[in-house]
Amino acid sequence: MFDLTGKTALVTGASYGIGYAIAKGFAAAGAKIVFNDISRELVDKGLASYKADGIEAKGYVCDVTDEAAVEEMVADIEKTVGVIDILVNNAGIIKRIPMCEMRAEDFRKVIDVDLNAPFIVSKAVIPSMIKKGHGKIINICSMMSELGRETVSAYAAAKGGLKMLTRNICSEFGEHNIQCNGIGPGYIATPQTAPLREIQPDGSRHPFDQFIIAKTPAARWGTPEDLVGPAVFLASDASNFVNGHVLYVDGGILAYIGKQP
Ligand code: NAP
Ligand code: GCO
Numbered sequence: 001m002f003d004l005t006g007k008t009a010l011v012t013g014a015s016y017g018i019g020y021a022i023a024k025g026f027a028a029a030g031a032k033i034v035f036n037d038i039s040r041e042l043v044d045k046g047l048a049s050y051k052a053d054g055i056e057a058k059g060y061v062c063d064v065t066d067e068a069a070v071e072e073m074v075a076d077i078e079k080t081v082g083v084i085d086i087l088v089n090n091a092g093i094i095k096r097i098p099m100c101e102m103r104a105e106d107f108r109k110v111i112d113v114d115l116n117a118p119f120i121v122s123k124a125v126i127p128s129m130i131k132k133g134h135g136k137i138i139n140i141c142s143m144m145s146e147l148g149r150e151t152v153s154a155y156a157a158a159k160g161g162l163k164m165l166t167r168n169i170c171s172e173f174g175e176h177n178i179q180c181n182g183i184g185p186g187y188i189a190t191p192q193t194a195p196l197r198e199i200q201p202d203g204s205r206h207p208f209d210q211f212i213i214a215k216t217p218a219a220r221w222g223t224p225e226d227l228v229g230p231a232v233f234l235a236s237d238a239s240n241f242v243n244g245h246v247l248y249v250d251g252g253i254l255a256y257i258g259k260q261p
Contacts, residue, residue, distance in 0.1 A: 025231060035058075088115070215256065
C-alpha cells in the first residue's frame with residue numbers, strides 16, 4: 001500500500017529542507033523524483049545532494065509564481081519523465097515583520113509564493129491526473145494554518161488559505177480519484193527556522209527556542225525526516241480514501257496548552 005514504484009513525483013522547492021527529505025523518502029519508496037527551485041545554483045546544489053544519496057532526480061529552475069514557467073516545466077516533465085502522479089506544493093517563504101510595519105508588497109509576495117503558487121502548480125498538473133485516472137496532491141501547510149502569532153500575518157493568512165485550497169481541490173476533483181491533503185509541520189529545524197534557534201550572546205538558547213520546547217509535548221524541534229512517513233502515506237494507495245485532510249505532524253503542539261514556566 002505504501003509502494004510508490006512507477007510513480008512520478010514533483011516536489012517544489014526541494015533542493016534542501018523539508019522538500020528534499022520528502023523527495024528522498026519518495027525515492028526510497030520507489031518514485032521517480034522531479035523537483036524545482038528558484039535558482040540554477042539551488043537546483044545544482046539539490047542535484048548534487050540527490051546524486052550523493054543515490055537518487056537520479058531531474059531538476060528544473062522554475063519560479064512557482066510564474067504561471068507560464070510552471071506550465072512549461074510541467075509539459076516538459078510529462079514529455080520527458082511522465083505524467084505527474086504526486087505533487088507536493090512545498091516551495092515557500094516567510095517574512096517575519098510586525099503587521100503595521102509590513103509593506104503591502106511584502107504581504108503580497110508571501111501570499112504569492114505560499115498560496116497563489118500552489119494554485120498555479122496544482123492547476124497545471126490536475127488535467128493530466130484526470131486523464132490518467134488518479135492523482136495525489138500534498139500541500140505543505142503549517143501550525144499557522146490554525147494559529148496566529150506576532151510578525152507572521154502574511155504567512156498565517158497564506159497557510160490558512162492553503163488549508164482551504166486543499167479542501168477545495170478535494171471537493172472539486174475527488175470524483176476523478178484525486179486526493180488532495182495537507183501536511184501541517186510543527187516547528188522543524190531547517191534554515192527557515194534557524195533565526196528562531198540562534199544561540200544567544202550569553203550562550204543561552206533563543207527565547208523562541210525555549211518557548212517551542214515548552215509548547216511541544218515531544219519537547220524537541222521536529223526534523224524534516226519526521227515528515228517523510230506521513231508524506232509517503234498521503235502519496236500512496238494507503239490514503240486513497242483520505243481527502244481534504246490536513247495531517248499535523250507537530251509533536252503534539254496543537255493538543256497542548258504548554259508546560260508551566
Ligand atoms: P524553506 O526555506 O522554506 O524551503 C523552501 C524552498 O522553496 C527553498 O528552496 C526556497 O528557495 C524555495 N522557494 C522559495 N520561493 C520559491 C519560488 N518562488 N519558486 C520556487 N522555489 C521557491 O525551508 P523549509 O523549512 O524546508 O520549508 C519548506 C516548506 O515547509 C515551506 O512551505 C514552509 O512554509 C513549510 N513549513 C516549514 C516549517 C518549518 O518549521 N521549517 C514548518 C511548517 C511549514 P530559497 O532557498 O531561495 O528561499
Ligand atoms: C514562525 C515559524 C513557523 C514555522 C512553521 C510552523 O516564524 O513561527 O517560521 O511559521 O515555519 O510554519 O508550523
